[in-house]
Amino acid sequence: MSYVVVSNLTKSFGDTLVFEKINFEIEQGEFITLLGPSGCGKSTLLRAIAGLNSVDSGGIYVNGENITYQDPGKRGIGMVFQSYALFPNMTAYENIAFGLKLQKLSKDEIAKRVNEVLDIVDLKGRENHYIDELSGGQRQRVALARALVVRPRILLLDEPLSALDAKIRKKLRVMIRKIQKELNLTTVFVTHDQEEAMTMSDRIFVMYGGKIVQNGTPSEVYRHPVNEFVASFMGNYNIFDESFMTEHFTNANGKYAIRPEAINIKVCDSKDKATKGLTNDAYNLIGNVSFISLLGNVVRYNVKVNDKELVVDSLNNSEVIKEGTRVSLTLPSGELQELKSNRE
Amino acid sequence: MSKTNSRLYHNTVISIVIGILLLPIVATFLYSISTRWGATILPDGLTLNWYLKLLTEERFLWSFVRSLGVCFAAMGLCIVLMLPAIFVVYYRLRYLKFICNMIVILPFAVPPVVGSVGLIQIYSDGLLPISGTFWILIFTYFTVIIPFVYRSIVNSLEAINYVDMIDAAKLLGANTFKAFIYVVLPNLKKGLLSAIFISISILIGEFVFANILVGTRFETLQVYLYNTKAVSGHYSSALVIFYFAFIFVFTYLASVFSKVERKSVKRRKN
Ligand SMILES: Nc1ncnc2c1ncn2[C@@H]1O[C@H](COP(=O)(O)OP(=O)(O)OP(=O)(O)O)[C@@H](O)[C@H]1O
Numbered sequence: 245m246s247y248v249v250v251s252n253l254t255k256s257f258g259d260t261l262v263f264e265k266i267n268f269e270i271e272q273g274e275f276i277t278l279l280g281p282s283g284c285g286k287s288t289l290l291r292a293i294a295g296l297n298s299v300d301s302g303g304i305y306v307n308g309e310n311i312t313y314q315d316p317g318k319r320g321i322g323m324v325f326q327s328y329a330l331f332p333n334m335t336a337y338e339n340i341a342f343g344l345k346l347q348k349l350s351k352d353e354i355a356k357r358v359n360e361v362l363d364i365v366d367l368k369g370r371e372n373h374y375i376d377e378l379s380g381g382q383r384q385r386v387a388l389a390r391a392l393v394v395r396p397r398i399l400l401l402d403e404p405l406s407a408l409d410a411k412i413r414k415k416l417r418v419m420i421r422k423i424q425k426e427l428n429l430t431t432v433f434v435t436h437d438q439e440e441a442m443t444m445s446d447r448i449f450v451m452y453g454g455k456i457v458q459n460g461t462p463s464e465v466y467r468h469p470v471n472e473f474v475a476s477f478m479g480n481y482n483i484f485d486e487s488f489m490t491e492h493f494t495n496a497n498g499k500y501a502i503r504p505e506a507i508n509i510k511v512c513d514s515k516d517k518a519t520k521g522l523t524n525d526a527y528n529l530i531g532n533v534s535f536i537s538l539l540g541n542v543v544r545y546n547v548k549v550n551d552k553e554l555v556v557d558s559l560n561n562s563e564v565i566k567e568g569t570r571v572s573l574t575l576p577s578g579e580l581q582e583l584k585s586n587r588e
Numbered sequence: 589m590s591k592t593n594s595r596l597y598h599n600t601v602i603s604i605v606i607g608i609l610l611l612p613i614v615a616t617f618l619y620s621i622s623t624r625w626g627a628t629i630l631p632d633g634l635t636l637n638w639y640l641k642l643l644t645e646e647r648f649l650w651s652f653v654r655s656l657g658v659c660f661a662a663m664g665l666c667i668v669l670m671l672p673a674i675f676v677v678y679y680r681l682r683y684l685k686f687i688c689n690m691i692v693i694l695p696f697a698v699p700p701v702v703g704s705v706g707l708i709q710i711y712s713d714g715l716l717p718i719s720g721t722f723w724i725l726i727f728t729y730f731t732v733i734i735p736f737v738y739r740s741i742v743n744s745l746e747a748i749n750y751v752d753m754i755d756a757a758k759l760l761g762a763n764t765f766k767a768f769i770y771v772v773l774p775n776l777k778k779g780l781l782s783a784i785f786i787s788i789s790i791l792i793g794e795f796v797f798a799n800i801l802v803g804t805r806f807e808t809l810q811v812y813l814y815n816t817k818a819v820s821g822h823y824s825s826a827l828v829i830f831y832f833a834f835i836f837v838f839t840y841l842a843s844v845f846s847k848v849e850r851k852s853v854k855r856r857k858n
Pocket residue numbers: 257260262280281282283284285286287288289436
C-alpha cells in the first residue's frame with residue numbers, strides 16, 4: 245500500500261459537483277503536481293486532503309491510517325496557500341513559531357527549530373520584520389517555513405508561486421524542489437502552469453472537469469497525452485480530426501495528435517506534391533508558412549495546409565524559412581498519438 | 589501653473605476648509621474664555637473663571653462621570669456582542685451577511701423621539717423592568733452605535749484574508765476559537781479603535797434619549813448642559829470645549845498608543 249491513498253473521493257458544494265470518485269496513490273517522498281485549468285477542483289481536492297473541506301464520500305489514508313474525518317491540526321499536514329495566509333500582526337519569526345507555540349514547546353526549542361528553517365528558506369536576518377515589510381518572494385518563503393517547521397508528513401502547496409514574477413518564480417521552484425528532496429517530503433503541488441509541472445514533478449496528475457484524466461511522469465504525460473484536453477494543455481500539440489486524417493494520411497477513427505517538434509519542415513518548390521499514405525514510415529504534407537515566431541533556441545512556424553494551420557517547431561540553427569514559403573512537412577507515423585475523447 | 593503657484597493654491601483651499609470647520613469651535617472657545625462678549629467684534633476681556641467654575645461644580649463632574657460610564661458600558665456591551673456575531677456570520681453563516689447589512693441600518697430609520705416611546709414600553713415590565721434607570725440608557729445607546737461598530741469591525745475584517753488565515757492556523761494545531769483570538773482579533777485592532785472613538789464621540793453628545801428616557805433622574809452631560817443653559821452662555825461654552833478637548837485627547841492618546849506598541853516590539857527583538 246502506498247504512503248498516501250485517496251480512494252473514490254467525491255465532493256460537491258450544494259448542487260455543483262466539484263470532483264467525483266477521485267483515486268490516486270502517492271509514494272513516500274514523491275513530488276506530485278496537480279495540473280489543471282482554473283476551476284477544475286484542484287484547490288478543493290487539496291483542501292479536502294488537508295481537512296479544510298469535508299468530503300461527501302470516499303477516503304483519504306496516510307501510512308495506512310484513515311484520516312478522512314480527522315481534524316486538520318491532527319493530520320500532520322502542512323500547507324502553503326496561494327494567498328500566503330500569513331498573520332500580519334506577527335513578525336516573520338512569530339509566524340513561523342506559531343505552530344510550535346501551540347505545541348507548547350520550550351522557548352529554546354522553538355528558537356532552535358525556527359532558526360533551522362530560516363536557514364533552509366534563506367531568510368536569516370529578515371525574521372524580525374512584519375509581513376508587510378517583506379517582498380512577495382520573502383512572504384512566500386515565510387509561508388513555506390511556517391509549514392515546514394512543524395515537520396509535516398505531507399506538504400501541500402496551492403499555486404504558491406502564481407503571484408510572483410517570472411524570475412523569482414523560477415528561483416523558488418528550484419528551492420522548493422531542493423528542500424523537498426533533502427527532507428524526502430511527500431509533496432502535492434498545485435498549478436495551472438504546465439512548464440512548472442514539467443520541471444518540478446516526479447509525477448503529474450492532470451485534472452479536468454473534476455477528474456484526474458492522466459497520471460504519469462512529466463515525459464509520459466507530455467509525449468503520450470491520453471486525450472485532446474491533455475494534448476492541448478501540455479504543449480502546442482497539432483490535433484487532427486477524423487476527416488483530416490482520412491483525407492491526408494489514412495482511414496482513421498477518432499482524433500490524433502503530434503508534437504510540433506516531431507514534425508520535420510523543409511523548403512520545397514511548386515512541383516512537389518503531397519503523397520497520401522506512408523513513405524519511409526512517415527506521412528507527408530505540403531503547405532505555406534503563414535507566421536514565424538522566434539522563441540530563442542527554437543523557431544516556431546505556423547504552416548497552413550489547406551484550411552488547417554499546423555504548428556511546427558524547429559531548432560534555430562539553420563537559415564530561418566521566410567513567411568509565404570512553400571514547405572513540405574514530414575510526420576513520422578510513430579509520433580502520431582491516438583487521443584481518447586475528453587469524456588472518457 | 590507653476591509649482592509654487594499650485595502649492596499656494598492647495599494651501600489656500602485647505603486653509604479655507606479648515607478655517608470653516610474650526611470657526612464654530614474657535615468662536616465657542618473664545619466665548620468660553622471671555623468675561624463679556626456683546627456688541628464688539630472681539631471679547632472685552634479674557635478669563636479662565638468659567639473653567640474654574642466648571643471644574644469645581646460637583647453637579648457637572650458627576651454628570652460627566654455618568655456620561656462616561658454609560659458611554660463606555662454601552663460601547664463595551666456592543667463590541668462584546670457584535671464581535672462574535674460578526675465572526676460567526678462571516679466565517680460560517682455567510683448567507684446571513686445580507687440580512688445583517690439590512691438590520692444594522694435600522695437604528696437610523698427610527699428617530700429617537702419616536703424610538704424612546706417604544707423603548708420605554710419594552711423595558712417597563714417583562715424580563716427587564718429597567719425603565720427610568722440608567723440601565724435603559726445603556727441598552728438604548730448600545731443599539732444607537734450598532735451601525736458604526738458593525739461597519740468598523742466588518743471593514744477591517746474584510747481587509748484581511750481571514751478565511752485562509754484561520755485555515756492556516758487550524759492546520760498548525762489551533763481550534764477555531766484560538767485561531768480567532770490569536771490570528772483574527774489582533775488584526776481587527778484598527779477597526780475596534782475606530783469603533784470605540786466613533787461610539788464615544790456620538791454617545792457623549794447624545795441628548796434626546798437621555799432626556800426622555802431618564803432625564804434628571806440620571807443627569808448626563810448633555811442633560812446637564814440643557815438644564816444649566818440659562819446660567820450663562822460662557823459657562824455652557826466652557827463645558828462644550830471641555831468635553832470636546834476630552835474626546836480629542838482621548839482619540840490622540842489611543843492612536844499614539846497603538847502606534848508605539850508595534851515599534852516597541854521591533855526594538856525589543858532586534
Ligand atoms: N466554498 C465553495 N462553495 C461553493 N462552490 C465552491 C466553493 N469552493 C469552490 N467552489 C467551486 O468548486 C469549483 C472548483 O473550485 P477550486 O477552487 O477547487 O478550483 P481550482 O482548480 O483550485 O481553480 P483555480 O486554479 O482558479 O484556483 C469551482 O467551480 C468553484 O466555483
